[in-house]
Amino acid sequence: MRLYQGMGPNSYRVRIFLKEKAIEVPMVEIDFMKGEHKAPEFLTLNSLGQIPVLELDDGTIITESVAICRYFEEIHPEPPLFGSDAVSCARVEMWNRRVEFELFGTVGNVALHSDALFKDRLVQFPAFAETERQAVPRKWAWLDRELADGRPFLAGENFSVADISGAVCGWLAEVFGMEIPAELERVQRWHERVRSRPSWSA
Numbered sequence: 001m002r003l004y005q006g007m008g009p010n011s012y013r014v015r016i017f018l019k020e021k022a023i024e025v026p027m028v029e030i031d032f033m034k035g036e037h038k039a040p041e042f043l044t045l046n047s048l049g050q051i052p053v054l055e056l057d058d059g060t061i062i063t064e065s066v067a068i069c070r071y072f073e074e075i076h077p078e079p080p081l082f083g084s085d086a087v088s089c090a091r092v093e094m095w096n097r098r099v100e101f102e103l104f105g106t107v108g109n110v111a112l113h114s115d116a117l118f119k120d121r122l123v124q125f126p127a128f129a130e131t132e133r134q135a136v137p138r139k140w141a142w143l144d145r146e147l148a149d150g151r152p153f154l155a156g157e158n159f160s161v162a163d164i165s166g167a168v169c170g171w172l173a174e175v176f177g178m179e180i181p182a183e184l185e186r187v188q189r190w191h192e193r194v195r196s197r198p199s200w201s202a
């Protein structure tokens with residue numbers, strides 16, 4: 001088994017997940033800045049030219065960071081990071097999707113539509129990047145209001161993959177100058193709680 005990964009929030013999401021589970025997986029470093037994820041041999045692993053990619057011993061390829069995490073959840077259920085009963089599983093799914101669609105998507109659009117790294121991947125609309133950048137503080141404020149019930153983690157009392165998704169999105173937001181506004185104390189505290197876990201160093 002090996003995990004092809006490199007710089008970027010989706011690889012980090014899987015690496016943090018593995019660290020939380022104390023699973024060791026051989027890693028292949030893909031140099032994102034050199035465009036190794038778009039090399040012909042890498043495209044045979046993932047036709048979208050994206051990292052991360054998990055290759056199993058029998059040659060099975062799994063792409064999509066959340067799908068890779070789910071695979072590891074199945075073969076290593078403890079500690080549960082996708083929930084442990086009908087309600088908690090649904091809430092983790094709900095929050096992971098909310099983070100993906102509301103935050104990650106918006107922050108990602110700023111990166112995709114403004115950074116030269118992505119100029120060959122899509123037609124960039126800098127004005128759209130700017131609109132999305134302006135929306136990000138509103139998204140963090142929404143999350144802050146959501147956390148007003150005092151729960152420590154996005155899906156409830158327990159740390160989950162949704163928190164990992166949210167925190168790596170926070171990392172990407174910082175890289176592109178969209179830090180969580182200082183006055184949003186609940187999101188700040190949640191972010192700090194997640195980033196102070198040993199797995200963040202992964």
Ligand SMILES: N[C@@H](CCC(=O)N[C@@H](CS)C(=O)NCC(=O)O)C(=O)O
Binds near residue numbers: 063
């Ligand atoms: N939905 C995919 C997204 C993967 C993705 O976009 N990875 C980025 C790095 S974090 C990438 O390889 N981008 C290059 C590209 O999209 O061309 C996942 O969750 O794994």
